[in-house]
Amino acid sequence: MSHASAMISEDIETYLKEHEQKDLLRFITCGSVDDGKSTLIGRLLHDSKMIYEDQLAAITQASKTSGTTGDAVDLALLVDGLQSEREQGITIDVAYRFFSTDKRKFIIADTPGHEQYTRNMATGASTASLAVILIDARHGVQTQTRRHSYIADLLGIQHLVIAVNKMDLVDYSQARFEEIVAEYQSFAENLKARDIRFVPLSALEGDNVVNESARMSWFHGEALLSLLETVEIAHDSNLSDLRLPVQYVNRPNLDFRGYCGTLAAGILRPGQSVKALPSNKVSNVSRIVTFDGDLEVAYPGQAITVTLEDEIDISRGDWIVAEDAEVPLSNAFNADIVWMHEIPLEPGRLYDFKLATRDLSGQILSIDYQVDVNTLAHKDAERLELNAIGRCQVELTVEVPVDDYRHSPGTGSFIVIDRLSNVTVGAGMIRGVAQGSGQLTGKTDWAAFENDFQELIKKHFPRWWDN
Incomplete structure (x- = not known):
């Protein structure tokens, strides 16, 4: 009304x-x-x-x-x-x-x-x-x-x-x-x-x-x-750090390739130098296309289609950021999670995650602490019950760009989905890349993985190994 x-x-x-x-x-x-x-x-x-x-x-x-x-x-x-x-x-x-x-x-x-x-x-x-x-x-x-x-x-x-x-x-x-x-x-x-x-x-x-x-x-x-x-809200949005998660690649004919999404942060203009994550390929913005015509400038919250001067490989789930942006890539990060389901959050269990426009699999390795909402004190917890809030360590199966939620809510948030029922069971806010916590290093130790795999072959399939 x-x-x-x-x-x-x-x-x-x-x-x-x-x-x-x-x-x-x-x-x-x-x-x-x-x-x-x-x-x-x-x-x-x-x-x-x-x-x-x-x-x-x-x-x-x-x-x-x-x-x-x-x-x-x-x-x-x-x-x-x-x-x-x-x-x-x-x-x-x-x-x-x-x-x-x-x-x-x-x-x-x-x-x-x-x-x-x-x-x-x-x-x-x-x-x-x-x-x-x-x-x-x-x-x-x-x-x-x-x-x-x-x-x-x-x-x-x-x-x-x-x-x-x-x-x-x-x-x-x-x-x-x-x-x-x-x-x-x-x-x-x-x-x-x-x-x-x-x-x-x-x-x-x-x-x-x-x-x-x-x-x-x-x-x-x-x-x-x-x-x-x-109340002044105009300055609440992050206008300095460009973030465009790609939701769809629009390819109606051989002469047009556009990357569609909602601008999560920053200001975008034609001619601006950008790069794609996680590939780090660099190009310049050619056009900013909308239903009502091309834009000379785009702001956070606008749904746009971006064309680039170069043909580079960008898929759904990739990010378009400023060329000089330093966005860490990791498969592990710390996050505050609000649990929304009667079945408690259990560390080590596999879940599906939706981060920006990308669907991923992973697990919550551990719960650092649960927050007591009365005092905001931290307490130990082995699992999170319905409506509980806790700081957790999350590990995904692939590396992704990692943004702090307070810096860029659109790219620093995610939801947790139960793999069997497909029900959203939690909402998370990323607080940064996980550091120095055993498994949660942010990178896979491929040498250790190869060594373990070789030992497994030697033990169970000795004839294959000898040949």
């Missing part, structure tokens, strides 16, 4: 052009159970006049049977659409909503608060630039508050808005708000997010959601929507 504007009826083409040029902010709402995440989104849409009349009529009717707010309209029903969600009054699956204002377009992901659905929260956070973390003013910082904050930080979200909700239930107390701020700041000392802001609000009553609250005159900050409209 788009922001209501008089220009729609007066000059629709100008309106659409202006709307197209607005930047887009993807954000999530997360926190503990019953902190009011769905109600906050409903209030945000309602007070900014982003709800159609038929939608409002539908949730008004549904509030009579499934609502939790008495005679008032339960705005949480706007995003809690599943029958099981309405029956239990909780969020289970990630719900996405789009809206816009005069200043910006938004995609909201409403994520579950239950620990059981932490994996769904991680899914919603994987594409977000900002996280709104709700805290119930009555209960303060909870286990899930810490868990979701840590996952958001782990996934590289740099902007956190701590929304202290249900201030109406604590009489809009400034002292209670400041107490929660101090409690969260103590925990957040171990987080790497560079931008953390606090807002006291009441999603149920609408205080400090879209409009500033007269009942909290002691708060001199901005309302939530104002923060969302003005």
Whole structure:
């Protein structure tokens, strides 16, 4: 849904052009159970006049049977659409909503608060630039508050808005708000997010959601929507290091060979010198082709097709990077893994991995430690259970380019897939090449392999060896 504007009826083409040029902010709402995440989104849409009349009529009717707010309209029903969600009054699956204002377009992901659905929260956070973390003013910082904050930080979200909700239930107390701020700041000392802001609000009553609250005159900050409209995200993308994972080689005729993919990082221009990984073959960019015509410059997030001046061998899964880029190649790396399946992660078991646009096989050799989300302390673990997070050592069957996730999320992340069921069982963020850890050297010791193979032949097939 788009922001209501008089220009729609007066000059629709100008309106659409202006709307197209607005930047887009993807954000999530997360926190503990019953902190009011769905109600906050409903209030945000309602007070900014982003709800159609038929939608409002539908949730008004549904509030009579499934609502939790008495005679008032339960705005949480706007995003809690599943029958099981309405029956239990909780969020289970990630719900996405789009809206816009005069200043910006938004995609909201409403994520579950239950620990059981932490994996769904991680899914919603994987594409977000900002996280709104709700805290119930009555209960303060909870286990899930810490868990979701840590996952958001782990996934590289740099902007956190701590929304202290249900201030109406604590009489809009400034002292209670400041107490929660101090409690969260103590925990957040171990987080790497560079931008953390606090807002006291009441999603149920609408205080400090879209409009500033007269009942909290002691708060001199901005309302939530104002923060969302003005937070600076333009510099969050990595524009300095070119990364284009090749998804498809387009060869419609003998005169055209294009390498298709989504630009993960950096800026690309025709004439630029690039090289392919892992082959290290060098060429220059000839054209940047899109459906709407050739581009003079491409930025992260754009789907493009690149043609090169030279005929070099590039296949699906290869990377196109700057000619002078120093990207390590290794079959072993360290990674933080969020485990998403009831069957625990077991070191030594074979899994399939999807890294950027490449499908690979490998194993998780060991678990260095598991993270205690309450204290962020490290503890020993022999396996990772559902929703657990741990630092692991991963070994693949072939060498691949290795990027740190915080440096380039698009090429530094991967998923773990069960080989029998083909179900995604984990999500990982690479932290660097593994060094000096026995098997995990990043290179195969072919001399040792050949020696072992010879000893095996001598032992079991002596006549073959003598001949």
